[in-house]
Amino acid sequence: MRADNSAHLALSARQRHELTRAKTIKTLRELDTAGTPVTFEAVARTAQVSRSWLYTQPDIRAEIERL
Numbered sequence: 672m673r674a675d676n677s678a679h680l681a682l683s684a685r686q687r688h689e690l691t692r693a694k695t696i697k698t699l700r701e702l703d704t705a706g707t708p709v710t711f712e713a714v715a716r717t718a719q720v721s722r723s724w725l726y727t728q729p730d731i732r733a734e735i736e737r738l
Contacts, residue, residue: 709738
């Protein structure tokens with residue numbers, strides 16, 4: 672019988688999600704500070720995330736639209 676690794680997989684997914692969010696928020700701040708236009712395309716390219724993922728994050732999406 673195989674070991675149940677689902678807890679480890681869930682933890683890994685949560686950590687990856689939080690790391691991605693932190694990287695994206697850092698990118699938002701850097702683009703804004705530099706005076707670079709903050710667009711979904713620019714954030715996605717710089718943070719190396721997909722634009723579709725950005726649209727699924729309500730707080731990040733709101734901040735991009737605000738800037």
